[in-house]
Amino acid sequence: MAVVGFEKRGEVALILVDNPPVNAISRQVRAGIIDRIIQVQEDPQVKAVILGAIGRTFMAGADIKEFGQPPLEPGLPAVLQALDHTPKLMVAALFGSALGGGLELAQACHYRIALKGTKLGQPEVNLGLIPGAGGSQRLPRLVGLKKALEMIVSGRPISAEEALEAGLVDRLAEGDILEAAVAFAEQMVAEHAALRRTSMLDVDTSDIEAGFFDAYRQKTAARSRGLVAPELAIEAVEAVTSMNFSDGVTNERRLFMQALYSKESEALRHVFFAEHVVRRIPHLDPMIKPRRIDAVGVVGGGTMGGGISMAFANAGIPVTMLEVSDQAIEAAKQRMRANYQGAIKRGKLTEAEVEERLALIRGTTNYEDFGEADLIIEAVFEQMDLKKEIFRELDRVARPGAILATNTSYLDTNAIAAETNRPGDVLGLHFFSPANLMRLLEIVKAAKTHPEVLLTAVKLAKRISKIGVISAVCHGFIGNRMLEGYIREAGLLVLEGAEPQDVDQVIYDFGFAMGPFAVMDLAGLDIGYMLRRQFPAERFDANAYRLLDRLVEMGRKGQKTGAGVYKYEAGSRQPQIDPVSEGVLAEERKAAGFPQRRIGDEEILLRCLFPLVLEGAKILDENVAYRPGDIDVVWINGYGFPAYKGGPMYWADKVGVGKIEAAIEIFGETHGGRWWQAGRLLKYLSREGLGFEEYYRQKFPSIYE
Ligand code: 3HC
Ligand code: NAI
Numbered sequence: 280m281a282v283v284g285f286e287k288r289g290e291v292a293l294i295l296v297d298n299p300p301v302n303a304i305s306r307q308v309r310a311g312i313i314d315r316i317i318q319v320q321e322d323p324q325v326k327a328v329i330l331g332a333i334g335r336t337f338m339a340g341a342d343i344k345e346f347g348q349p350p351l352e353p354g355l356p357a358v359l360q361a362l363d364h365t366p367k368l369m370v371a372a373l374f375g376s377a378l379g380g381g382l383e384l385a386q387a388c389h390y391r392i393a394l395k396g397t398k399l400g401q402p403e404v405n406l407g408l409i410p411g412a413g414g415s416q417r418l419p420r421l422v423g424l425k426k427a428l429e430m431i432v433s434g435r436p437i438s439a440e441e442a443l444e445a446g447l448v449d450r451l452a453e454g455d456i457l458e459a460a461v462a463f464a465e466q467m468v469a470e471h472a473a474l475r476r477t478s479m480l481d482v483d484t485s486d487i488e489a490g491f492f493d494a495y496r497q498k499t500a501a502r503s504r505g506l507v508a509p510e511l512a513i514e515a516v517e518a519v520t521s522m523n524f525s526d527g528v529t530n531e532r533r534l535f536m537q538a539l540y541s542k543e544s545e546a547l548r549h550v551f552f553a554e555h556v557v558r559r560i561p562h563l564d565p566m567i568k569p570r571r572i573d574a575v576g577v578v579g580g581g582t583m584g585g586g587i588s589m590a591f592a593n594a595g596i597p598v599t600m601l602e603v604s605d606q607a608i609e610a611a612k613q614r615m616r617a618n619y620q621g622a623i624k625r626g627k628l629t630e631a632e633v634e635e636r637l638a639l640i641r642g643t644t645n646y647e648d649f650g651e652a653d654l655i656i657e658a659v660f661e662q663m664d665l666k667k668e669i670f671r672e673l674d675r676v677a678r679p680g681a682i683l684a685t686n687t688s689y690l691d692t693n694a695i696a697a698e699t700n701r702p703g704d705v706l707g708l709h710f711f712s713p714a715n716l717m718r719l720l721e722i723v724k725a726a727k728t729h730p731e732v733l734l735t736a737v738k739l740a741k742r743i744s745k746i747g748v749i750s751a752v753c754h755g756f757i758g759n760r761m762l763e764g765y766i767r768e769a770g771l772l773v774l775e776g777a778e779p780q781d782v783d784q785v786i787y788d789f790g791f792a793m794g795p796f797a798v799m800d801l802a803g804l805d806i807g808y809m810l811r812r813q814f815p816a817e818r819f820d821a822n823a824y825r826l827l828d829r830l831v832e833m834g835r836k837g838q839k840t841g842a843g844v845y846k847y848e849a850g851s852r853q854p855q856i857d858p859v860s861e862g863v864l865a866e867e868r869k870a871a872g873f874p875q876r877r878i879g880d881e882e883i884l885l886r887c888l889f890p891l892v893l894e895g896a897k898i899l900d901e902n903v904a905y906r907p908g909d910i911d912v913v914w915i916n917g918y919g920f921p922a923y924k925g926g927p928m929y930w931a932d933k934v935g936v937g938k939i940e941a942a943i944e945i946f947g948e949t950h951g952g953r954w955w956q957a958g959r960l961l962k963y964l965s966r967e968g969l970g971f972e973e974y975y976r977q978k979f980p981s982i983y984e
Contacts (some may be wrong), residue, residue, distance in 0.1 A: 282307040283295065283315055297332070297333040301376070302332045302381070303338070304338050308342075313357065327464035328370070329464060330370070330371045346406075347539075356532065363476060369387075371384065371391045373392065374394035375397060378400050379403055379410070379414075383414045386413070386447075389473075391447065393450075394439065394451075397442075400435060401431045402434040404431070404432065404434040407543040408508055409515050411539070413478075420478070425486060432499055496513055512534075515531045550915060550922050552908070557906075557912050563730055568734075573597075574597050575596055575652060575656065576601065576677075577656050578655065579601070579660075585615050586713045587686065589615055593636060594742055600640055600643070612637070652681055657685045666685060670699050674699035683701070683704055689813075693725050693727075696727060702725065705728065708723070718745055719913060721749075722736045723752060751901070753901070754818075761894045763890075765890055770822070770827065773826060773864060775876060776877060777878040780854075781883065782883055786887060790920075796845070801838055804831050804836050805831050805837075820953070820954065891927040895931070897958040897960070899960055899971070907975055939965075943957045
C-alpha cells in the first residue's frame with residue numbers, strides 16, 4: 280500500500296497521505312508527496328491538486344521518531360519547495376489535526392479548506408522545538424504577526440472557525456472533506472483564481488508598536504522558565520519584520536536546529552513517547568477487550584469524590600454520587616458548583632455547559648442506586664475498616680461485571696479486594712487533587728485484578744483526559760512512595776541548618792512549580808501529620824517531621840489556616856517568611872541536637888532528588904512500575920517535576936547512575952545508612968555503566984511494544 284496515494288476526479292488530482300495512525304510526515308511521506316507533485320505537474324489534464332489524507336486526521340506533524348536520528352532525505356523543506364513552485368492550483372483539505380509540519384505543508388498550498396472540528400496549530404514548543412518548515416514565516420503572512428506569534432509561542436491549536444476568521448483557512452466544510460475540497464478547487468479553477476503563494480504575501484506590521492517584541496519576550500520568559508524554544512520562536516517570527524521570505528526561512532532553520540539539539544527538546548520528546556508508551560500493558564492477550572463504561576458510581580462527595588464526579592461529568596459520563604446524608608449531598612453539590620464557577624470566570628466553560636455537567640451528577644444515600652453502574656469508585660475517609668465495609672456493600676449491590684475501585688492513597692488494595700466475592704473486578708484508581716484538573720491517574724493493579732479490568736481502566740483514563748499509569752500494590756504506590764524520601768530530606772535539611780525558603784528556592788530553580796514546604800502548606804500540613812500517625816513509627820525519621828508536627832499542633836495547618844511553614848495574608852497564596860515558624864525551627868534544631876552548618880544549593884538539590892532515584896529504582900526492581908518512563912510520567916503529571924528535565928529517572932540517566940550511586944554511598948556514610956541504601960538495580964546499573972532507559976529498552980524490549 281502506497282504511503283502517499285493518488286487519485287483523479289475530473290480535472291482535480293488528489294494527493295492522499297496514508298500513514299496511520301496520525302499521518303506523521305515520515306521520510307516515505309515526504310518522498311511520496313514530492314513524487315506525486317512531479318507526477319501532477321507532468322499531467323496536462325490536471326488543473327488543480329488537493330493535498331489531503333486518509334484516515335482519522337490530516338498530517339499531525341513531522342515524525343517525532345525521526346528527531347535525534349541522522350537526517351533522512353528528502354527533508355521537509357524540499358517538500359515545501361516542491362509545493363511552493365508547483366504551477367497548478369493547490370488546495371489543502373484539512374480535518375482532524377493539522378499540526379506542526381502538517382500545518383506548514385497546508386500553508387504552502389494556495390488555498391485551505393477545513394472540516395468543522397479541525398484543530399490547527401504549531402505545537403512544536405511543547406516538544407522544545409519551533410516550526411522548522413517555514414511556519415514562522417508563512418503563518419504571519421496569513422494571520423498577521425501578533426496572532427502567529429501567539430499560536431507559535433503558546434503551541435495551542437485553534438479551531439477551524441477561528442482559523443477561518445484569522446485567514447488561515449479560506450472555507451469551512453461539513454460532511455466529506457475530500458468532496459468539499461474537490462468542489463472548492465473546481466470553483467477556484469472556474470473562477471481563474473490566482474495561485475496565491477503564501478511566501479509572496481506581504482506581512483502587515485502596522486499594528487506592531489515600538490518595543491512590542493521586548494515586552495512580548497519579557498511576558499513569555501516569565502511563564503516559560505527553563506525553556507529555550509519560546510525565545511527561539513520569538514526570534515524566528517520577529518525576523519519577518521526585517522528579512523525577506525527566503526532569508527527568514529534560512530534563519531528559522533538555523534534556530535530550529537538549535538532547538539532540536541537542546542537538552543530540553545530531547546527531554547520533552549522522551550516525555551511525549553513515555554506518555555504514549557505508558558498506555559501499553561505488557562504481554563496483554565490481544566483477544567482481551569475493555570468493558571463498556573457508560574455509568575459511574577462514586578462513594579463520597581468530599582474533596583476527591585467531588586472532583587472525580589466532575590472528571591466523569593466533564594467527559595459526558597453520568598455519575599451517581601453516594602453520601603451519608605441529604606445535607607452532605609447538598610454540600611458536595613455546592614462545592615462542585617463553586618469549582619465550576621472558577622472555570623466560568625476563566626472563560627473555559629459557559630453557564631449552560633456547567634448546568635449540563637452538573638445535571639449528569641445525581642446524589643443518593645441509597646446503595647441500591649448503584650445497580651446500573653459499570654464502575655463504582657470509593658473515595659471516603661482513609662480508614663481501612665470503613666473502606667472494607669463499603670466494599671462489602673458494593674459487592675452486594677453492583678451488577679455482575681461492574682468494576683469496583685478504591686481511591687485510597689496508601690491502604691492495601693489487596694485487602695480491600697478480599698472483602699468482595701469478585702477480587703478480579705477490583706482495583707485502585709488513585710486520582711490526584713483537584714481530581715477534575717490533575718492529569719495523573721495511578722491505576723493500581725491488585726494481585727487478582729483481571730487484565731480486562733486493567734485495560735478498561737487504561738482506556739477510561741484517556742476518555743476522561745487523564746494519563747493512567749499502572750502501579751502494583753505497595754505503600755504509597757509509585758508517586759507517594761517516592762515522595763516520602765523527598766519530604767524527609769527537606770525536613771532534615773532544615774534541621775541541619777538550611778532555611779525552608781532556601782530549600783524551596785533550590786527546588787523552584789530546578790524547575791518545579793513550588794518547593795516542598797510551599798506545597799505542603801498548600802495541601803495542608805495536617806494531612807501528612809494524620810497519615811504519619813496511621814503508620815508504624817519506624818517508617819519515618821522522626822527528626823524530619825519535628826518542625827511540621829509542631830506547626831500542626833499549634834494549629835498552623837498551612838494556607839487554609841493562614842499560616843504553616845510560611846504565613847499568608849488573608850486571600851493571598853503568597854508565602855511570607857514568618858518569625859513564629861522560624862522560632863519553632865530554632866527550638867527544634869536545638870532539641871534535635873544537630874550540629875548547624877551552612878548547606879550549599881547543590882547539596883540541597885541532591886539530597887532532595889536522589890531519594891527519588893533511589894526509590895524509583897526499587898520500584899522498578901520490585902515490578903511496581905513497568906518502565907522507568909512510567910515513573911517519569913507520574914512525577915511530571917502528579918508532582919510538578921519539570922517536563923523539560925524529563926522526569927526523575929530520565930534526569931538520573933543524564934546525571935549518570937554511577938555518579939548517583941557513589942553519592943548515595945557518601946550520603947550513607949555521613950547521614951547514616953538507614954535511608955541511603957542503594958538497591959540491587961541501582962548498584963547493578965552503576966557497575967555495568969548503564970542508564971535506566973537504556974537497560975530497560977535493551978533487556979525488556981517487549982514492554983515498549
Ligand atoms: N510523530 C510520530 N508519531 C506520532 C506523532 C508524530 N508527530 N503524533 C502522534 N504520534 C503517534 C503517537 O505516539 C501514538 O502512537 P501509539 O499509538 O504507538 O502510542 C499515535 O500516534 C496516536 O497518538 P495519540 O494517542 O496522541 O492520538 P490522539 O488522537 O489522542 O491525538 C494528536 C492525536 C492530536 C495528533 C496527538 O498525537 C499529538 O498532539 N501529536 C503530536 C503533534 C505534534 O507535536 N506535531 C508537531 C511535530 S514537530 C513538527 O512538526 C516540526 C516541524 O515544524 C518541522
Ligand atoms: P474528604 O474528607 O474530603 O471526603 C470524604 C467524604 O466521604 C466526606 O464527604 C464524607 O461525608 C464521605 N463519607 C464518609 N463515610 C461515608 C460513607 N460511609 N458513605 C458515603 N460517604 C461517606 O476526603 P478526601 O480528601 O476526599 O479523601 C477521600 C479518599 O481519597 C481517601 O482515601 C484519601 O486518602 C484519598 N485521596 C485523597 C487525596 C487528597 O489530596 N485529598 C488525593 C488522593 C487520594
